[in-house]
Structures are given as structure tokens and as C-alpha cells.
Amino acid sequence: MGLFKDYVNQTRKPEGFLGKMMVNGMNGGHAKMADWGMSHLKTIGPGQIVDIGCGGGRNAGELLKKYSRAHVTAIDYSDVSVSKASVYNADAIKNGRCEVMQGDVSALNLPEEKYDLATAFETIYFWPGLKECFAQVAKVLKPGGIFMIVNESDGTDETSLKFEKIIEGMKCHTVEDIEEALKSAGFSEVKSDHHNNKPWITVIARK
Numbered sequence: 001m002g003l004f005k006d007y008v009n010q011t012r013k014p015e016g017f018l019g020k021m022m023v024n025g026m027n028g029g030h031a032k033m034a035d036w037g038m039s040h041l042k043t044i045g046p047g048q049i050v051d052i053g054c055g056g057g058r059n060a061g062e063l064l065k066k067y068s069r070a071h072v073t074a075i076d077y078s079d080v081s082v083s084k085a086s087v088y089n090a091d092a093i094k095n096g097r098c099e100v101m102q103g104d105v106s107a108l109n110l111p112e113e114k115y116d117l118a119t120a121f122e123t124i125y126f127w128p129g130l131k132e133c134f135a136q137v138a139k140v141l142k143p144g145g146i147f148m149i150v151n152e153s154d155g156t157d158e159t160s161l162k163f164e165k166i167i168e169g170m171k172c173h174t175v176e177d178i179e180e181a182l183k184s185a186g187f188s189e190v191k192s193d194h195h196n197n198k199p200w201i202t203v204i205a206r207k
Contacts, residue, residue: 030152034059034121037150037202038066040193044146046070046116052105052137053077053123057085060100063119064092071096073110075103108136115140118147125151125170130178134185141207147187149178149203157199178203 038059047070051060054074063072072092074085085100092098103109106128118137127133137147153160155174164170173181175192178201182190187205194201 030055030122031058033152033198033200034062034150036195036200037121037148038062040202040204041066041117041146041148044117046146048115049073049117049119050075050110050115050140051119051121052103052108053120053126054085054100055081055121055123057081057088057100059119059121060085060098061089061092064089064097072098073115074098074100075105075108075110076100077102077104105133105136108140110140112139113142113145116142116145118145119150120148121150122152124149124178125153125164125172130173130181131184134181134187138186138207143207145207147182147205147207149201149205151201151203152199154194154199154201160199175201175203 046067049063049067049070050073051063052075054060054076057074060072060074064070072089074089076082076085079102082100082102086093089098089100093100118141120137124130124133134147141147151173153172155172155177160172164172175194179190179192182203182205187207189206190203191205192201192203
């Protein structure tokens with residue numbers, strides 16, 4: 001149990017050998033969920049995208065494929081994640097289409113009103129205060145910009161609530177909690193979708 005707990009606690013901020021294992025697993029383990037979330041982006045053509053909590057960089061890579069003319073800035077709190085995401089998206093970085101950097105969502109060091117789309121895949125569980133962090137995202141989005149959140153947990157599923165008890169700093173949020181925090185942070189339109197047979201949720205908000 002001790003090693004397992006140490007491993008799953010790498011979800012929050014991957015570090016060291018176990019962190020590298022965790023980040024490698026993230027790219028594959030969350031792929032179907034992330035792709036389901038991205039399928040909700042049907043009517044926009046963003047030029048500037050920021051992926052917050054980018055993990056191993058797979059989702060940033062998929063956004064680059066989906067929007068062939070876009071530039072993606074990928075941000076993560078973890079050095080291990082930044083390193084992995086940089087390797088994963090090396091070609092896009094070389095071609096000037098991607099930048100990977102370390103950053104903290106509670107104090108985003110990014111230009112204000114620059115981005116058309118912000119994404120957060122399987123990461124807001126660890127954000128220190130949803131309203132405050134969502135306000136940071138709103139600050140860097142252009143007027144009318146889109147913020148998409150994709151979570152494996154709807155805040156009520158038994159499996160995720162078990163992990164919440166053993167992973168330090170983890171909080172599973174319901175759709176209602178997320179929507180309320182987004183509106184409090186200044187987002188004007190909020191829509192959500194729940195997967196037909198999984199606890200996956202996608203929440204999309206417009207600034």
C-alpha cells in the first residue's frame with residue numbers, strides 16, 4: 001500500500017522516478033477521455049491555445065493536430081511534466097508552433113487576453129481554489145475566448161472518491177461546483193456534458 005500511495009500521489013506534481021512513470025502513464029491512460037472532451041470543440045478555430053496542467057504533453061500534441069494553424073502553449077507545475085511534454089512535442093517546438101513552460105495556475109505568468117482557447121484535462125482536482133484559478137484563466141483569454149475542462153470524475157463516482165482520500169490535495173468537483181466557480185470567476189456562458197456510461201465530464205465556458 002505504501003508504494004502504491006507514493007505512486008498515485010505523483011498525480012498532483014510528478015517528481016523523480018515515480019513521477020516519470022506517472023507522466024508516461026498519463027499520455028496513454030487518459031487518451032480516450034481527452035479525445036472525447038476535444039470532440040466537443042466543433043465550431044471554433046483558435047489561433048492561440050494554452051493547455052494548463054499539460055502532463056506528458058499528449059493533449060497539447062492532439063490540439064496541434066486538430067488546429068493545424070494554431071500555436072499551443074503548454075504549462076505544468078512539474079519539472080518532470082515539462083521535460084516529458086517538451087520531448088513529446090519536440091518537432092512542433094522546433095517549428096515554432098509550441099512552447100512548453102513551467103507555471104502555476106494560481107498565478108499565471110502569461111500575457112493577458114492573448115488566448116482564444118484554454119484547456120484543462122484531468123487537472124483541476126489539484127487547483128488551489130477553483131474561483132481564483134478560473135479567474136486567472138479568464139485573465140489570459142481574449143474576450144469571447146473558450147475555456148474547456150475535461151475530467152474523468154464527475155465528483156460523485158466511487159473510484160475517484162476513494163483516490164481523493166489517499167492523494168494529497170485532491171478534490172473531486174461536481175459539475176455544479178465547477179459551473180458555479182466559472183460564473184463567479186467571470187465566465188458568461190457555461191455548458192456541460194456527461195458521458196453516456198462513464199463519469200467523464202466536459203465543461204465549456206465562454207469569457
